[in-house]
Amino acid sequence: MDFNYTAEQLAFRDEVRTFVRDHMPHEIARKVIEHKELLKEDWVTWQRILFEKGWVAPHWPVEHGGLGWDAVRRHILEEECAAAGAPRTIAFGLHMVGPVIYTFGSAWQKQHYLPRILSSEDWWCQGYSEPGSGSDLASLKTRAVRDGDHYIVNGQKTWTTLAQHADMIFCLVRTSSEGKKQEGISFLLIDMKSPGVTVRPIITLDGAHEVNEVWFEDVKVPVENLVGEEGRGWTYAKFLLSHERTNIAGVSASKRELAYLKEIAGKEIASGRPLIENPRFRDKVARVEIELMALEITVLRVLAAESAGKAPGPEASILKIKGTEIQQALTELMMEAVGPYALPYLPAQWSNHWLGERVGPDHAGPLASRYFNYRKVTIYGGSNEIQRNIISQAILGL
Ligand SMILES: Cc1cc2nc3c(=O)[nH]c(=O)nc-3n(C[C@H](O)[C@H](O)[C@H](O)COP(=O)(O)OP(=O)(O)OC[C@H]3O[C@@H](n4cnc5c(N)ncnc54)[C@H](O)[C@@H]3O)c2cc1C
Incomplete structure (x- = not known):
């Protein structure tokens, strides 16, 4: 195996290096390098710079607004951004729910949500863990009950990173208690502004507000926000987690x-x-x-x-x-x-x-x-x- 870059890859690295040097806002880079607190607008500013260049989702397929770059090009981009002090792109939209939507979502979900993820119009958060359901995730209890054109959601998520900034949350919810516990789980996209959603901060031992509890009390979610099939949420969740871990x-x-x-x-x-x-x-x-x-x-x-x-x-x-x-x-x-x-x-x-x-x-x-x-x-x-x-x-x- 040859670990050296080809001439083409080296030229690409120089192009990325020049772009990042010329466009990375100095004050954001200083905050990252010196471990100072980043505000929502710091992340969004950098993601929008990448978006305008067309580089925000190099791993997405071209037909969904990505670049379809191979793994080496993506690695070079990540290396150059990190070395210059760029914040990492927020994973919840670009690396987690985005790939789930373009792989398993409906035509409407792709058309509606994917462009908003790319442009950072929507900030997403991840609603998997619950009190008592972390490592044993399939034991989750948040319920979604079908009522006509809606699901009615009740329950609690926890450790929800940066939910205080989020417009949308992707959630694993229980739609059935029959059979194996994995089989009763579905994948729902929920608007954080829906009546009945409450976000409560958890202050961690460094004094920061990074994680939250998210409560759902009779939250009405349109059926069109179900990803894929009811009861197949575990398959989509595992697909998403494998993306989370390589990253x-x-x-x-x-x-x-x-x-x-x-x-x-x-x-x-x-x-x-x-x-x-x-x-x-x-x-x-x-x-x-x-x-x-x-x-x-x-x-x-x-x-x-x-x-x-x-x-x-x-x-x-x-x-x-x-x-x-x-x-x-x-x-x-x-x-x-x-x-x-x-x-x-x-x-x-x-x-x-x-x-x-x-x-x-x-x-x-x-x-x-x-x-x-x-x-x-x-x-x-x-x-x-x-x-x-x-x-x-x-x-x-x-
Ligand atoms: C800062 C932070 C941010 C997070 N952000 C999010 C988020 O945005 N969205 C989200 O959904 N979740 C999030 N999580 C939750 C995270 O995924 C869970 O904390 C994690 O999966 C562990 O679950 P738990 O906390 O319930 O611990 P538990 O599952 O109760 O585990 C407690 C301890 O027991 C060990 N343990 C458990 N089962 C086994 C086993 N079978 N074999 C060996 N050891 C075991 C664990 O390793 C751990 O040390 C976040 C967590 C943290 C700390």
Whole structure:
């Protein structure tokens, strides 16, 4: 297998690099690189820049407004965007419900929703998990009962990321309690402005409002918002999750984080010389860097297989486990790099002030917050323990 880019791919990389350099808003890139809080308009601004260039959905088929690019081109785009400090495109529309709609949706759903996802007119969120139904997702209880031209939905979703910004939610709902629990699940698209939908914030241990509870109380959903067939929601949900996991390795972003780690560990600290001069610390950085190189090669192998027409299988679980472990290791080393300035929970840490007083160097403030926030990555998208179960069953045959 040849990991070198062809001349055509190198020319494409230069084109992407130039475009991103010329169009990436500097203030958004600084926020991403320095781990400051992103607002909804920051994400939407960048997605609209990509949309206007025609690059927002390189993985979608051409007939649905995408580019149909092969996996290597997509990888190059992701690499260049991440290196320049671009926020990742929000996955819920572009990577999750979009592919479900163009694969299983009705003609009306494709015509109505796909252009709005591409242009960022609609912000989507994911309504899968419920209290008591996370890893055991098929046990979900939110009910949708058919009443003429509508479903009446009652129940509760939880951990719903960025639902406070969302126009639409895609939901797994129970339409039947007969037979196997997977067979009674359907996939519904619900307007967040519908009467009876309530979003309640969950504040996580980093002090951020990123996740929510979403409650449904007699919410009327038109039948035309059912994706595919009633009772086949589990099939669509599994299709969507396999897309979510390949996307989750986050190699490009981790490469940017590694570069930032070296930058901040190279700065002088209060207690003396820069930490990067300490051989024991350098060993730890080197270990993560080697892991990251190995992961990148694994991602390229999966991409090469994908380009040859092979859908990602349980390898996606390996990418998820290693990718998230590396992301967490980087947040830990950054905490170490700023030493005593890595302050835990401070509501004002993004601005780096505590009761009006400046705390430590500029870059130190957001790092503890990020460290706590990133405990999530080994949980969401299917916890790493569940990924290990998948590997043991599908790859090792245990
Ligand atoms: C920050 C964050 C954002 C999220 N965003 C969303 C979102 O937008 N939409 C959405 O629908 N969901 C979202 N989730 C939910 C996420 O998918 C679930 O948290 C995850 O699937 C785990 O489910 P759970 O929290 O119910 O934990 P549980 O399933 O109760 O698991 C608890 C612990 O037991 C372990 N465990 C469970 N079963 C097994 C098993 N069979 N073998 C071995 N170990 C096991 C788990 O690994 C975990 O460590 C988010 C979660 C987080 C933390």
